[in-house]
Amino acid sequence: MRGELFNPDNTAVLTRANPLAKLIAVVLVTFTLAASIDWVSATVALTLELLLLPLVGMSVSALARRGWPLALAIVLGGWSTAIIAEDAGSVLLNLGYVDVTEGSLAAAVAITARSFAVALPGIMLMASTDPTDLADSLAQQAKLPHRFVLGSLAAMRLIGLMMEEWRTLGMARRARGVGSMGSPLARFRANLSQAFGLLVQSIRRASRLAVTMEARGFGGDDRTWARRATFAGMDAVVILGGVLVAGTAMAAAMYLGTWNLVWS
Amino acid sequence: MSISSDPRTGVKPAAVRASNWGWRHSGRDQPAIKGLDLHIEPGEKVLLLGPSGAGKSTLLHALAGVLGAEDDADETGSLTLDGVNANGLRGRAGLMQQDPESQVILSRVGDDVAFGAENLAVDPTEIWCRVRTSLRAVGLDVPLNHPTQQLSGGQKQRLALAGILAMQPGLILLDEPTANLDPAGVLEVRDAVSRVVEDTGATLVVVEHRVEAWIDVVDRVVVLEPGGGVAADGPPSVVFPQARERLIAAGVWVPGHLPEVTPRKNGGSGVPLLEAANLAVSRERARRRYTPDAAASNINLTVRQGRAVSVTGPNGAGKSTFALTLAGLLPALSGHVRATAEFARGLGADPAQWKARDLITRIGTVFQEPEHQFVTGRVRDELAFGPRHAGLSEDAVTSRVDELLQRLRLESLAEANPYTLSGGEKRRLSVATVLATRPEVLVLDEPTFGQDANTWAELASLLRNLLDNGTAVVSVTHDEPFTRILGGERLEPERTGS
Numbered sequence: 001m002r003g004e005l006f007n008p009d010n011t012a013v014l015t016r017a018n019p020l021a022k023l024i025a026v027v028l029v030t031f032t033l034a035a036s037i038d039w040v041s042a043t044v045a046l047t048l049e050l051l052l053l054p055l056v057g058m059s060v061s062a063l064a065r066r067g068w069p070l071a072l073a074i075v076l077g078g079w080s081t082a083i084i085a086e087d088a089g090s091v092l093l094n095l096g097y098v099d100v101t102e103g104s105l106a107a108a109v110a111i112t113a114r115s116f117a118v119a120l121p122g123i124m125l126m127a128s129t130d131p132t133d134l135a136d137s138l139a140q141q142a143k144l145p146h147r148f149v150l151g152s153l154a155a156m157r158l159i160g161l162m163m164e165e166w167r168t169l170g171m172a173r174r175a176r177g178v179g180s181m182g183s184p185l186a187r188f189r190a191n192l193s194q195a196f197g198l199l200v201q202s203i204r205r206a207s208r209l210a211v212t213m214e215a216r217g218f219g220g221d222d223r224t225w226a227r228r229a230t231f232a233g234m235d236a237v238v239i240l241g242g243v244l245v246a247g248t249a250m251a252a253a254m255y256l257g258t259w260n261l262v263w264s
Numbered sequence: 265m266s267i268s269s270d271p272r273t274g275v276k277p278a279a280v281r282a283s284n285w286g287w288r289h290s291g292r293d294q295p296a297i298k299g300l301d302l303h304i305e306p307g308e309k310v311l312l313l314g315p316s317g318a319g320k321s322t323l324l325h326a327l328a329g330v331l332g333a334e335d336d337a338d339e340t341g342s343l344t345l346d347g348v349n350a351n352g353l354r355g356r357a358g359l360m361q362q363d364p365e366s367q368v369i370l371s372r373v374g375d376d377v378a379f380g381a382e383n384l385a386v387d388p389t390e391i392w393c394r395v396r397t398s399l400r401a402v403g404l405d406v407p408l409n410h411p412t413q414q415l416s417g418g419q420k421q422r423l424a425l426a427g428i429l430a431m432q433p434g435l436i437l438l439d440e441p442t443a444n445l446d447p448a449g450v451l452e453v454r455d456a457v458s459r460v461v462e463d464t465g466a467t468l469v470v471v472e473h474r475v476e477a478w479i480d481v482v483d484r485v486v487v488l489e490p491g492g493g494v495a496a497d498g499p500p501s502v503v504f505p506q507a508r509e510r511l512i513a514a515g516v517w518v519p520g521h522l523p524e525v526t527p528r529k530n531g532g533s534g535v536p537l538l539e540a541a542n543l544a545v546s547r548e549r550a551r552r553r554y555t556p557d558a559a560a561s562n563i564n565l566t567v568r569q570g571r572a573v574s575v576t577g578p579n580g581a582g583k584s585t586f587a588l589t590l591a592g593l594l595p596a597l598s599g600h601v602r603a604t605a606e607f608a609r610g611l612g613a614d615p616a617q618w619k620a621r622d623l624i625t626r627i628g629t630v631f632q633e634p635e636h637q638f639v640t641g642r643v644r645d646e647l648a649f650g651p652r653h654a655g656l657s658e659d660a661v662t663s664r665v666d667e668l669l670q671r672l673r674l675e676s677l678a679e680a681n682p683y684t685l686s687g688g689e690k691r692r693l694s695v696a697t698v699l700a701t702r703p704e705v706l707v708l709d710e711p712t713f714g715q716d717a718n719t720w721a722e723l724a725s726l727l728r729n730l731l732d733n734g735t736a737v738v739s740v741t742h743d744e745p746f747t748r749i750l751g752g753e754r755l756e757p758e759r760t761g762s
Binding site for chain 2: 008132154173175209214217222227228
C-alpha cells in the first residue's frame with residue numbers, strides 16, 4: 001500500500017530483529033539527544049545513523065523521497081531559530097527588524113541537526129518493522145494491554161482505506177456540484193464538510209470492523225498468540241548499537257565541551 | 265437427540281432456541297424485533313428472509329453474541345444457543361457481514377485467519393494447523409504471509425469464512441455475504457460456504473435478498489414478519505410456492521420472477537453527446553516523469569441521446585475508473601473524452617476541465633455508495649443543492665425539489681437526515697439528487713448492488729423513462745437482468761497489463 005513506510009519485500013538485516021529491541025535502541029538514542037542542545041552530539045549521532053541506514057534497507061535517496069515533508073518542516077524550524085534565537089557575535093544577515101547572527105545561526109544548525117538525528121531513528125524503526133510484529137512484541141514482551149494494541153493495529157489498516165475514501169469523496173462531491181475552485185474560505189468550508197463525510201464513513205466502517213472482531217471472540221481476558229515474539233542474540237547487538245550511538249554522541253560532545261543539559 | 269462433535273473437524277453443531285424473543289436497540293422507541301419463536305435444530309441450514317426492517321440483522325448479531333455491549337437496550341424473552349444465553353457467548357457462532365473491507369482484521373492472510381482462534385485461547389501449534397485446514401476448506405490458495413489488501417472482494421469474504429472456521433463454531437451466520445460481489449464472487453463464496461457446512465455439519469443461517477444462489481445450499485426457509493413473528497417456515501420447495509406473493513411484495517428476489525418494469529416507448533434519437541477515443545484510464549494522475557499503469561485502455565465509445573450503455577466485465581477491470589473518467593471526474597490518462605459542441609454548449613470539449621457547477625447540468629454521476637454523495641443534513645436540502653449551485657431561481661429550485669420528492673416517493677422523508685434512511689431510500693435519494701440538475705448524460709456505478717427487488721424495479725422503470733425522454737444512461741453493472749432491461753450497447757473494457 002502506498003503511504004506506508006514498511007515494505008513487506010524488504011529483506012534488510014534489521015527487519016529480522018525483534019521490534020521491541022529496536023524500539024529500545026531508538027529510545028536510547030532519542031532520549032540522549034533530547035537531553036542536550038549542542039551541535040556536536042547531534043552531528044555525530046546523525047552521521048552514525050546515516051551510516052546505519054543500509055541495515056534497514058533504505059537508501060538516502062529513498063529517504064529523501066519519502067521524508068521530504070518532514071525534512072522541510074525541520075529546515076523551516078531551523079530557519080525560525082536562526083531568526084529568533086538570542087543574538088551573539090557578528091551580524092550575518094540583516095532583514096530589517098530581525099538579524100541572523102553567528103550565535104543564532106549556530107543555535108539553528110544545532111536544532112536542525114538535532115531534529116534530523118531525533119527523527120531518523122523512528123523512521124528507521126518503522127521502515128524495518130512490520131506493524132503486526134511490533135504489536136506482537138508490545139503485547140507479549142512489553143506486556144501492554146492486548147486489547148489496546150490489537151485494536152490500534154486493526155485501526156491502522158483503515159488508514160490506507162481512508163486515503164482511498166478521501167479521493168472518492170472528492171469526486172463524488174464534484175459530481176454534486178461542490179467545486180474545488182472558489183475563494184480560500186469557500187475551499188476551506190468545502191474541505192471541512194468533506195472531512196465530515198470522511199468521518200462518518202470511517203466511523204461506520206470502524207463499527208462494522210468492531211463487530212467483526214467481537215464476533216471472532218475479541219475482548220476476552222485470556223488469549224494465546226499464534227506468533228511468539230522472542231529475543232535472539234541479534235537483539236542484544238541491536239540494543240548495544242543503540243547504546244553505542246548514544247554513547248559516542250554524548251562522549252564526543254563532552255570531550256569537545258559542548259554538552260549542555262537542557263534542564264541545567 | 266445427542267449431538268457430539270465431529271472427530272475430524274472438532275465442530276459440534278449448535279441448536280438455536282428463540283422463545284418470545286425481542287430486542288430494542290438503545291435510543292430507539294420501537295423494538296427491532298419482538299415475539300419471535302423459532303427453533304433451529306443442530307446442523308440445519310436455514311435461509312432467513314423478510315422485508316427490510318424485519319430484524320434479520322438484529323437476530324444474526326444477537327446469535328453472534330455481539331449485541332450485548334449496548335447500554336440501555338432492551339431484551340425480552342430468551343434466545344439461546346445449546347440452552348445457553350446467546351448474549352455474550354464467545355466463539356460458539358461465527359458471523360460474516362456484507363462489506364468485505366470490514367471483514368478483514370489483520371494485514372497478513374495467516375494472521376487474519378488465526379485471530380479468532382487466538383482470542384479463544386487455542387494452543388498456538390493447534391492454531392496453525394487450523395489455519396491451514398481452514399484456508400484449504402475455503403479454497404484460498406495463497407501463502408500465509410500474503411497481504412490481505414491484495415485480495416478481491418470474493419477472496420476477502422472467503423478469508424473471513426476461513427477465520428470463522430478456525431474458531432470451529434457450531435453455528436455459522438452470514439449477513440448478506442454476497443451482496444457486494446460480482447457474479448463470479450457470489451458463486452465463489454456460495455460454493456465455499458456449501459463445502460464448509462457439508463464438511464463440518466455446522467448449523468447455518470443465511471440472510472440474503474438474492475435467493476437463487478442459496479436455494480440449493482439450504483434445507484429450510486424462514487420468512488420473518490415486519491416487527492417480529494414468523495410468516496412462513498419450511499423446506500424451499502414448500503415455502504416458495506406458498507409464500508410467493510408475500511415474498512415478492514417484500515422485495516425478495518424470488519427464483520423465476522423478474523419484477524415488472526415500465527416498457528420503453530421509443531428508441532432514442534441517437535444524437536452523439538460524448539465520445540471516448542482511444543482512451544486509457546487510471547485513478548492515479550500522471551505526473552512529470554511518472555506515468556501510472558492504466559486500469560483499462562483502448563476504449564472507444566460514443567454516448568448518444570436516449571441510448572443506454574452497460575459497462576460490464578469482472579471486478580478490477582477498470583470499469584468504475586472508466587465511468588469516472590467519462591463523467592469528467594478524473595482526467596484521461598491518454599486518449600480523449602470529448603463532448604460534442606452541441607452538448608458542451610459553449611464550454612471546452614474536455615469535461616474534466618469543466619467547473620463543477622457546469623458539469624452537473626450536463627453529466628450526472630451516481631456513485632456506488634449513496635452516502636459518499638450526501639452534502640447536507642436534510643433530504644429536501646440535498647435535492648435543492650444541485651439546482652441552487654447551477655444558479656436556478658429559488659422558485660424553480662422549489663418546484664424541482666417537490667417534483668422529485670413525489671416522483672421518487674420521498675415526500676414523507678423530506679425533513680429526514682439522509683444518513684438515517686434505509687438502503688433502498690438512500691439509493692432513490694442519491695439518484696434523485698443527481699437528476700435535480702437535469703443532466704443529459706447519466707453515469708451510474710453499480711446502481712443495483714445490494715438492492716431488493718422493489719427498489720430494483722423502481723430504478724429500472726425510472727431509467728427507462730429517462731431514456732425515453734432523451735437522457736443518455738451509462739451504467740457500470742454486473743447485473744445481467746438490469747443490462748437486458750436497459751438495452752442498448754454493451755462495453756467490456758480491456759484489462760491492461762495482465
